[in-house]
Amino acid sequence: MAQQDEPGDRARPTGNSASSGPTDLIISEIGVEKTFPQGSIIVRQGDTPDNFYVVRRGKVKVFRLSEEGIRTDLTELGEGAYFGELAIVTGQPRTASVEAAEETVLTEISREEFDKLLDDNPPLARQIIKQLTQWLVEGDKRLETQVVRQVKVRQISWFDFALIATLSIIFALVFNLYNDNQIPLVQGWGVTDPIQTISAEEALQKYLKDELIVIDARKDGFYQQRHIKDAENFQVVFFDLMSPMFQFKLEHRGATSETPLFVYGGTLSRRFDHDLARALQNLGYENVMVLGRDYDAWEKLFPLVERPAKPPAPMDLGIMGLVEWVPVSIFLFLLIPSVRRSPYLSVFCRLLLGVIFIQFALSKIMRPAVFALNVVDYQMMPAWGVNLWALVLPWAELVAGLFLVLGIRTRTAAIFIGGMNIIFIVGLVNAILHNYPINCGCVGETGEPVNWWKVLKNVGMLLMAVQIVLYDRLFVLDRGGFVWREKKI
């Protein structure tokens, strides 16, 4: 490229070499002057090179078009600059297109004239060599920038995990503070009223002597499946609504405020038996007892009434019920090697997983108490963790889902979601193997039986998350800016 001191007369090669000293070239005797209107293409990428150009008036834009049609503007050249020398020197097709940015007057110099010009002007030849070298260096730098960006896009750092976790925890705590359906961070935290405990053997002795009334505190489904013979079922979750009925039943059994009441039905979280025992104490019953650490010993010692488990009836979950099936299709895609590695499949997986997890999150966020009971139902979470899990997990689903949809820290978000899927799969398999009559608590709040189909859907989602971690690189907003296309390095 060159700049002309006085257009039409002499050209001074500059490009990036303005400091290399003036090298005046007489070009007025060669070439043909041509005028190009704004927007016209002067040379086209890929064409066979025949001419070299010097800009005499006006301005041109140099740009490249990728195979996908993506245009990258490289530079703008003004009066005195020159272009087209690279293709003429190398004999290769044009590496870029040039378009007139405004009405532009150029001197068009043919290949033969250009060769003669080089022969007659060693300084120009040196200048062109310098320029080509400069381009090589710049090309290396650009390549390095792209590699760094690609590496950053694919990089996973602890900061990303901390970011998603911290956002989820902060949102969960702040939202719970202002939520009408607020729940305590730890159920029963700070409640000091002691609950009497009794060993299973002692409770059995009293039961056999008819010295106590046995009360099952669990949900209806669990009670129907298995309970101690002659036990009353006071669902603690309905205590506020039904306490007069519970009192009536106790009165009907001849209970007074001093009658020993044995409440069972605790899980690892001890949600049901402890809560019901406290509620009954508050009603004035003074002799309420629960099992100690052996909260499930009643199943082995007491005479039981057992029925086959009755899973909850399935409810129509609408469009999300259908969308939840789509991850199963991932098994088909995985059979096709070229498709399973496709970054476009990653984008599809990201959108789908993102939408599913955002939808998963919304109902749980609004009513954490309902989800906390779902967590209790799975019988894998200790008391201190139930409400914290019920508060933070939906926000983690929402944040990770949003990150996937918006293209932020996608690989970390996918790892988060994959981790959640693994936890869900373990919980579901455990519930199926133990025959728990519970709701999944996945898409909706109720009407979702736990079964192997749910496991399959979660496995599909897990595979989607793995695919994203391995191959996602399109449409991602990451540390190097927005990467809109696949960069082949």
Place this chain on the structure above:
Amino acid sequence: MNHFRRKLFPAIGLATLFALILASCGESRQPFVGTYKSDEIVAGKGHIQLTLKDTGEAEWSWVEEGRTAKFKWRVQDGRIWLYTKEGAIVIVTPSQDGQHLSADMTGDWQEGCPTDKCISFTRHK
């Protein structure tokens, strides 16, 4: 063009989120706002009065006992969902244009209301 595409993708993401939030908002409560009274005396303790307010608040009162529990409610697929403070869900099936309600006290979703776990209400106001 690139500039447009850069904005398009996040815009689609936010629109998706907005649509999902809207979709989870539920149906109008208005047809069921009112006070209902249980058809029968429950457990020998008197009638239950159920008050559904248009704010989404609700009250479940044992009139003769003088006890009231507050909770939230919403409408989904034409059925009323009551949410207790403890996290239980009572699904109520309206009939006769909302004049009659059947509350399923099993705590699970079911097609109908099982007779042995069902409390029936009739609109009072």
